[in-house]
Amino acid sequence: xxxxxxxxxxxxxxxxxxxxxxxxxxxxxxxxxxxxxxxxxxxxxxxxxxxxxxxxxxxxxxxxxxxxxxxxxxxxxxxxxxxxxxxxxxxxxxxxxxxxxxxxxxxxxxxxxxxxxxxxxxxxxxxxxxxxxxxxxxxxxxxxxxxxxxxxxxxxxxxxxxxxxxxxxxxxxxxxxxxxxxxxxxxxxxxxxxxxxxxxxxxxxxxxxxxxxxxxxxxxxxxxxxxxxxxxxxxxxxxxxxxxxxxxxxxxxxxxxxxxxxxxxxxxxxxxxxxxxxxxxxxxxxxxxxxxxxxxxxxxxxxxxxxxxxxxxxxxxxxxxx
Amino acid sequence: xxxxxxxxxxxxxxxxxxxxxxxxxxxxxxxxxxxxxxxxxxxxxxxxxxxxxxxxxxxxxxxxxxxxxxxxxxxxxxxxxxxxxxxxxxxxxxxxxxxxxxxxxxxxxxxxxxxxxxxxxxxxxxxxxxxxxxxxxxxxxxxxxxxxxxxxxxxxxxxxxxxxxxxxxxxxxxxxxxxxxxxxxxxxxxxxxxxxxxxxxxxxxxxxxxxxxxxxxxxxxxxxxxxxxxxxxxxxxxxxxxxxxxxxxxxxxxxxxxx
Ligand SMILES: Cc1cc2nc3c(=O)[nH]c(=O)nc-3n(C[C@H](O)[C@H](O)[C@H](O)COP(=O)(O)OP(=O)(O)OC[C@H]3O[C@@H](n4cnc5c(N)ncnc54)[C@H](O)[C@@H]3O)c2cc1C
Ligand SMILES: Nc1ncnc2c1ncn2[C@@H]1O[C@H](COP(=O)(O)O)[C@@H](O)[C@H]1O
Numbered sequence: 001x002x003x004x005x006x007x008x009x010x011x012x013x014x015x016x017x018x019x020x021x022x023x024x025x026x027x028x029x030x031x032x033x034x035x036x037x038x039x040x041x042x043x044x045x046x047x048x049x050x051x052x053x054x055x056x057x058x059x060x061x062x063x064x065x066x067x068x069x070x071x072x073x074x075x076x077x078x079x080x081x082x083x084x085x086x087x088x089x090x091x092x093x094x095x096x097x098x099x100x101x102x103x104x105x106x107x108x109x110x111x112x113x114x115x116x117x118x119x120x121x122x123x124x125x126x127x128x129x130x131x132x133x134x135x136x137x138x139x140x141x142x143x144x145x146x147x148x149x150x151x152x153x154x155x156x157x158x159x160x161x162x163x164x165x166x167x168x169x170x171x172x173x174x175x176x177x178x179x180x181x182x183x184x185x186x187x188x189x190x191x192x193x194x195x196x197x198x199x200x201x202x203x204x205x206x207x208x209x210x211x212x213x214x215x216x217x218x219x220x221x222x223x224x225x226x227x228x229x230x231x232x233x234x235x236x237x238x239x240x241x242x243x244x245x246x247x248x249x250x251x252x253x254x255x256x257x258x259x260x261x262x263x264x265x266x267x268x269x270x271x272x273x274x275x276x277x278x279x280x281x282x283x284x285x286x287x288x289x290x291x292x293x294x295x296x297x298x299x300x301x302x303x304x305x306x307x308x309x310x311x312x313x314x315x316x317x318x319x320x321x322x
Numbered sequence: 323x324x325x326x327x328x329x330x331x332x333x334x335x336x337x338x339x340x341x342x343x344x345x346x347x348x349x350x351x352x353x354x355x356x357x358x359x360x361x362x363x364x365x366x367x368x369x370x371x372x373x374x375x376x377x378x379x380x381x382x383x384x385x386x387x388x389x390x391x392x393x394x395x396x397x398x399x400x401x402x403x404x405x406x407x408x409x410x411x412x413x414x415x416x417x418x419x420x421x422x423x424x425x426x427x428x429x430x431x432x433x434x435x436x437x438x439x440x441x442x443x444x445x446x447x448x449x450x451x452x453x454x455x456x457x458x459x460x461x462x463x464x465x466x467x468x469x470x471x472x473x474x475x476x477x478x479x480x481x482x483x484x485x486x487x488x489x490x491x492x493x494x495x496x497x498x499x500x501x502x503x504x505x506x507x508x509x510x511x512x513x514x515x516x517x518x519x520x521x522x523x524x525x526x527x528x529x530x531x532x533x534x535x536x537x538x539x540x541x542x543x544x545x546x547x548x549x550x551x552x553x554x555x556x557x558x559x560x561x562x563x564x565x566x567x568x569x570x571x572x573x574x575x576x577x578x579x580x581x
Contacts, residue, residue, distance in 0.1 A: 096481065099449055099464065100464055104455075106418055107456035110418075140346070153449070181459060186490060187488065193484060204580070229580060237501070240502070241501050243502070284555075284558070301559055303563050309567075310571075
């Protein structure tokens with residue numbers, strides 16, 4: 001299987017293209033062959049940007065009329081594949097709708113999915129994926145066998161996004177077959193939680209708190225420190241599950257993947273599921289009162305101490321400088 | 323209302339996992355336990371059946387060696403019965419094969435609603451449940467942080483990047499739940515005793531009308547190329563705070579030019 005044609009699922013965040021989809025387009029472009037985007041909603045608005053990232057065509061599933069993207073996009077792609085337009089690879093963002101699309105498409109074309117992909121290279125006769133396993137201590141490489149397109153669900157920050165110099169992509173309507181019962185779910189309302197400051201997965205500095213903070217109120221120390229460093233505030237899943245902070249702050253396997261210049265972990269033990277989301281940060285600082293905490297094994301600077309003593313002094317010192 | 327919960331039985335995550343050197347599949351010797359991620363689904367299902375004022379919760383699991391330890395935990399929480407698919411032919415199954423098997427088993431229970439976790443602890447492909455829905459030809463709502471059923475409609479708060487969407491669909495449907503959707507109960511002593519007598523129907527691949535060649539390693543169309551240690555981070559400086567820990571952090575941030 002050489003890679004002649006790649007489809008990239010182009011997801012949105014508000015009016016913008018989701019950063020992860022730009023990462024995927026960049027990677028697809030570097031693999032050679034033709035790159036085509038697949039999107040829904042208003043495709044014209046993003047055709048120029050998708051084109052600059054290397055896609056020649058932008059297939060548009062169109063208005064979803066309140067439906068979820070999963071069933072409609074998967075059915076439209078399966079129909080196109082059935083009509084003889086199969087690509088060699090389909091790159092899907094590892095996010096809510098991406099996983100739905102990949103799962104449904106997988107059944108429709110009877111091909112398995114490779115998920116949690118963090119690396120992708122051409123290796124002579126096709127693509128080889130990389131997956132971080134056991135908290136990122138080991139790298140597993142895998143590939144598809146047999147005939148048919150490979151479906152790759154790729155995690156954020158696996159590749160850098162870089163615009164190229166391509167002209168606008170040609171928008172082409174993609175017909176959605178009758179979805180029957182599978183298309184039944186409808187969005188009746190959207191709730192957006194406003195957040196200030198840089199986004200967690202884009203911030204150069206991330207300060208995260210864990211159960212070691214002791215109680216919900218103490219999370220304000222994390223927010224203060226993040227603000228002083230012009231960064232974003234993150235969290236371990238333990239305190240998200242406890243309801244101290246919203247899920248959007250969660251770093252790790254089931255949360256965000258971050259790669260800031262510096263990651264400061266306060267009162268976080270360093271479970272494998274947390275580390276896999278932050279261990280590729282350029283610098284890591286950890287504060288934990290337990291000398292044996294696993295987080296210290298990946299820290300560039302580890303402070304064995306009480307967050308309630310270290311953080312207030314750190315915040316004071318930074319305030320004094322600004 | 324009848325609800326099926328897909329429950330995965332996994333090696334204890336407290337013991338670091340291992341891959342077999344030949345096939346690179348996860349070693350599943352020893353006793354398996356109920357995946358924590360699925361305890362939320364079991365609790366959710368019990369609460370929904372309660373609220374509906376009738377019906378029962380059936381567990382569906384695919385696991386090696388006729389494993390029932392994890393199922394007993396979920397039965398002790400209050401599920402009525404279980405269907406276990408266990409067959410040597412299933413070793414090495416990928417998520418798609420697993421979904422075909424689970425879907426075939428689910429059909430036998432004729433549920434109104436199927437609940438699964440957004441992702442499992444050991445495999446975390448996160449695709450199995452929606453693949454099950456597609457095999458069944460059903461709608462699905464993934465990433466539920468709140469679930470309610472009324473008048474044959476399931477209403478879900480579905481997590482999004484920036485908050486949540488209210489999404490609804492007529493039954494039958496499949497929903498995947500996140501951790502934190504409900505607080506799973508601990509099995510009571512009475513529950514544990516009662517679980518011992520609850521029915522667990524064990525099935526083979528052929529009982530489900532599937533061909534052994536379609537599932538397990540025989541049906542897998544992906545392969546592991548290699549497993550290697552990741553590049554290790556070089557060890558850093560670990561210091562005990564003597565009241566000056568914050569100064570070390572300030573100095574470090576200066577050194578890397580963050581401040
Ligand atoms: C399927 C699955 C997915 C998961 N996904 C994620 C994920 O995406 N992200 C994630 O974070 N977790 C995830 N987890 C959970 C993960 O396994 C851990 O339970 C979690 O990360 C622990 O959070 P924590 O470090 O805050 O809490 P704990 O493990 O309880 O650690 C608290 C730490 O604080 C220290 N401490 C206590 N008091 C103080 C003090 N006063 N000063 C300084 N230090 C103190 C303690 O020494 C301890 O090391 C997942 C788990 C599963 C099963
Ligand atoms: N072998 C299995 N038996 C029962 N349920 C499963 C199995 N594999 C996956 N599931 C369900 O699908 C969810 C997601 O699993 P995964 O796709 O492995 O991340 C699990 O939490 C279960 O609810």
